[in-house]
Ligand code: SAM
């Protein structure tokens with residue numbers, strides 16, 4: 512039986528931050544002045560990550576997503592994947608910016624990586640540099656090709672998604688181009704509404720509501736057909752007759768999906784967060800290092816879940832609320 516919160520939501524998904532570090536500086540994620548990095552000794556070790564994952568798998572978690580920061584910047588990212596791959600998960604997923612992916616993907620696949628999400632906000636090299644403050648578009652596109660070659664595809668046993676943060680006046684004019692890609696390749700392109708986090712200077716005028724992105728795609732490609740999404744899905748997905756891929760919209764701002772939330776998060780320094788937007792945290796690292804038993808760890812998570820809110824606040828309240836920068840939470 513999975514752990515449930517006060518609203519009866521079973522928590523079967525864990526997002527695990529592997530690091531706060533990143534080799535990109537995306538304008539919506541990394542504060543312009545950078546972030547003060549947590550000392551290495553305060554980060555979860557490989558053994559601690561494995562233990563927390565194993566304890567939570569024992570409570571019914573069957574899906575783990577590795578994130579960050581850029582998870583592949585962590586030197587032992589493949590080893591972490593191998594260890595988690597032995598826990599018998601239904602899904603072992605990775606969200607990455609793709610820069611360090613191509614070489615590691617065969618090992619990650621062998622380690623049991625079932626679901627791959629690559630973040631890519633533009634198909635234009637100059638914009639890639641503006642958004643991420645680094646070059647690298649060709650490297651990311653090369654990694655995506657390799658992923659398709661290794662069998663990551665929406666119609667196979669392993670999935671492949673591309674995350675696109677939609678930003679007004681920055682990349683909103685590329686929605687139809689991304690859709691053209693989804694038309695001919697077996698990928699899911701997910702448009703994400705840009706969200707406020709500490710230090711990212713969020714401004715609601717940057718938001719492109721998911722309906723506007725959908726309309727821009729339909730204006731070029733014709734009407735989209737809705738697909739049947741599960742109750743805990745973060746995205747509404749659509750396709751068109753004859754398309755190989757599909758489109759998804761993650762509307763965290765204009766149409767939050769809290770009612771079906773099944774997610775727990777553990778940051779790279781071991782803080783449990785029961786909501787991406789909740790400032791409340793509990794250090795599982797400290798619990799482990801002070802000798803907590805597995806049962807005591809489960810009790811801590813259960814207590815934190817009992818305090819989980821039914822839904823996160825509206826976007827303007829969130830923009831004015833203290834929280835960590837996204838890069839230290841894990842998107
Ligand atoms: N570095 C990896 C990457 O970029 O895929 C993993 C971590 S990143 C924080 C996870 C996801 O969060 C990425 O798809 C990124 O685009 C998204 N993200 C980061 N900041 C965001 C924001 N302010 N609003 C919406 N999505 C955001």
Ligand code: SF4
Nearest residue numbers: 533535537540580608
């Ligand atoms: Fe790095 Fe990912 Fe944040 Fe971009 S979105 S700065 S790649 S952690």
